[in-house]
Amino acid sequence: MKYCKITLSILLSGIASFITVFPSFAAEHEVPAGSASASGIISIADVPQGLYEIASAADPDFILDVKHCTIQDTENKTLQMYRSLDVNQQKFYLEDLPGVACRFSALHSGDALSASEDGLSVTMAAMEHPEGAGLVRSQSWQLQEVGENAFYIQSREGKYLTLDASKPFNGAPVILSEFTGSDSQKWVLNETWISPEATADTDLINPYAEDGACRNLRIAMKFGTNYEFLRSSDLAEHMIEAEDHRLILDPEFLSAYVEQLAQKYDTQGNPRTFRTSYGTDITLYKGDFGWKLDTAATKAQIEEYLQSTTLETVSPVWSHKGGAFGETNDIGDSYVEIDLENQKVWLYKDGQQLLETDCVSGTFGTENQTPGGVYSIFYMQSPDVLNGPGYSSYVEYWMAFNGNIGLHDANWRSEFGGDIYLSNGSHGCVNLPTEAASLIYQTVSIGYPVVCYQ
DSSP states (O other): OOOOOOOOOOOGGGHHHHHHHSOHHHHHSOOOTTSOOGGGEEOGGGSOOEEEEEEETTEEEEEEEETTTTSTTOSOOBEEEEEOOOOGGGOEEEEEOSTTOEEEEETTTOOEEEEOTTSSOEEEEOOOOOSTTOOOGGGOEEEEEEETTEEEEEETTSOEEEEOSSSOOTTOBEEEEOOOOSGGGOEEEEEOOOOSOOOOOOOOOOTTSTTSTTTTOEEEEEETTEEEEEEHHHHHTTEEEOTTSOEEEOHHHHHHHHHHHHHHHOOTTOOEEEEOTTSOEEEEOOSSOSOEEOHHHHHHHHHTTTTOSSEEEEOOOEEEOOSOOOSSOOSOSOEEEEETTTTEEEEEETTEEEEEEEOBOBOTTSTTOOOOEEEEOOEEESSEEEEETTEEEEESOEEEEETTEEEEEOTTOSOOSTTHHHHHOBSSSEEEOHHHHHHHHHHOOTTOEEEEEO
């Protein structure tokens, strides 16, 4: 069939006569503040009747598509957004109705664009032909010009055709809502032609939409006393079409979501406030202690539950753990405290002090000086042999917390504390009396915080 392309032209001179003769539609609904003015309401008689694709002004690459049109005997033929496939299910015939009203009908089926009884949803329904000059309210529409071939499409019930998403995507739903004036309510009428293809499979089911199988999904992650929830409504807005035309969750969205969690809860490398055994507060800046989210593993954990239909609890995966969650202190109340200046070591467990002892740290002012900072026990061995340049030392208890630096007994020393570290300190480790080292070894575990300060 040869088609003569229609030139869209608006003849405003006839509007007054239409409103005078058929005032009911225009009078029933005042034009909202901020929308097109009354003179922008145009009769379909002033726009050529014919075939149109109805594109979103937010992204004209996406057009209205009749959802479920390829499923036989379904009455739920709603609208969705889809990229143009040049099929008749994406083409709509505009025809004049009396007054300033018009009707849209799907070319492939003849069903009419219809508003629900409550005026909140829109679907395709069998076209009704009342006797006389009566109008079917649910199938009557009004165009309000907003410029550049764009229009608001208002139902007889007063609501506006609206893209129900932050941006168009394949499968994005279309509803009716109150006037907002946003691009989600602006539609572009593109002249088109009859296609040899009636329909195509565009029924991309968004599993996280209100009618999707996973609409009740909630993924909960616990961070201390806080919970973070990832809901189906969050996922529904970030579905994209894969190469095989399936709807999949945008992997960039999930990566960005997990990165946001890391930024919120990671503490490794951050300064923290610590209350010493002397009752004073100090700020600690150095060390590798703290929470650090394993973003790749946490993302994989979430992905395991994306097809669930209920509330699921997912444990965050940490590449490094702190002792507690808090705004200023992630150390908690179980830790080893080392005062390098006064050569003291304390051991705390669940807030209770179990030990106070003298120590000998690395020789002050040399490359062996023990550095300050917050660390954690990462290796334990009993007994062990410590080897280094020019020495090999047998110890009963070895607890490494900063590279080759650790806590251990030193039975070769007869004295601890005082000024020994100024001239006869260790190679960097914290030397302890054997009894003290034993108690610490029996109390701590991998990940136990170690706080050093000068």
